Amino acid sequence: xxxxxxxxxxxxxxxxxxxxxxxxxxxxxxxxxxxxxxxxxxxxxxxxxxxxxxxxxxxxxxxxxxxxxxxxxxxxxxxxxxxxxxxxxxxxxxxxxxxxxxxxxxxxxxxxxxxxxxxxxxxxxxxxxxxxxxxxxxxxxxxxxxxxxxxxxxxxxxxxxxxxxxxxxxxxxxxxxxxxxxxxxxxxxxxxxxxxxxxxxxxxxxxxx
Numbered sequence: 001x002x003x004x005x006x007x008x009x010x011x012x013x014x015x016x017x018x019x020x021x022x023x024x025x026x027x028x029x030x031x032x033x034x035x036x037x038x039x040x041x042x043x044x045x046x047x048x049x050x051x052x053x054x055x056x057x058x059x060x061x062x063x064x065x066x067x068x069x070x071x072x073x074x075x076x077x078x079x080x081x082x083x084x085x086x087x088x089x090x091x092x093x094x095x096x097x098x099x100x101x102x103x104x105x106x107x108x109x110x111x112x113x114x115x116x117x118x119x120x121x122x123x124x125x126x127x128x129x130x131x132x133x134x135x136x137x138x139x140x141x142x143x144x145x146x147x148x149x150x151x152x153x154x155x156x157x158x159x160x161x162x163x164x165x166x167x168x169x170x171x172x173x174x175x176x177x178x179x180x181x182x183x184x185x186x187x188x189x190x191x192x193x194x195x196x197x198x199x200x201x202x203x204x205x206x207x208x209x
Contacts, residue, residue, distance in 0.1 A: 011110060014183060015052070015064075016074050018106030023048035023075040025099035026140040027082035032096070033144050037083055043143050044079030045072060048103075051135035055111045058128050059118045097198055100137055100149070101159075105190035108133030108160040109183055112167040122168045129164035130157060133190075155197030163190035 026047025030040040049065040049072065056063045065071045111132025115125030134150045134157055141148040149156045166186040174182055196202070 014106055015110050016070060018103055018110060019048040019071055019074045020078040021099045022103035022136045023078035024082050025096050025103055027079040028096040029140055029144045031086045040083045041076055041079045043140060045075040047136045047140035048075035050139040051107045051132045054135040055114060055128055055132035059114060101191050101194040103136060104133045104160055104194060105163060105187040108163050108190055109167055109186045112164040116171050125168050126164040130160045133160040155202045159190045159193040162193060
């Protein structure tokens with residue numbers, strides 16, 4: 001059985017990893033729009049920190065980006081790395097999609113766990129997790145003048161919903177299955193569902209014109 005300290009360390013590592021990949025996703029989108037260094041860093045940081053800030057507002061907690069220097073630092077560093085070492089322009093979109101799927105998975109799982117930690121009902125914790133996962137992507141797409149993926153790709157939010165349910169239900173047996181196992185299972189599920197949906201272009205019915 002894992003201790004609370006172990007669980008806290010796992011959550012911290014996962015959250016910083018989520019910030020890094022979402023910052024890279026936002027920075028990649030900004031590079032694709034040919035923004036300058038400042039624009040790349042701003043969009044990368046806002047994309048990375050936006051979902052977590054929304055989550056913290058929902059659970060009535062102080063945004064960690066304003067109370068822990070590691071969060072904005074990781075976001076800025078990841079954005080700078082993408083700016084300096086970004087791949088050829090033709091490869092930016094595929095890379096951004098993979099990074100976005102990873103960020104979606106990490107933030108959804110962390111948000112759901114935090115909702116449960118704050119005593120939210122299962123359905124409410126899932127809502128917090130999903131909004132935490134999709135918040136950064138929505139902000140990124142709006143800033144680069146794209147239609148948010150969640151509004152045009154049904155399996156963006158659906159992947160987050162599936163993962164949040166796994167976390168909320170599995171949390172009842174966390175002491176038996178382990179904190180890492182629960183997190184990694186949910187993260188992998190969201191990530192794989194999202195990438196498979198992209199690969200095979202899964203989508204909900206759209207109006208005929």
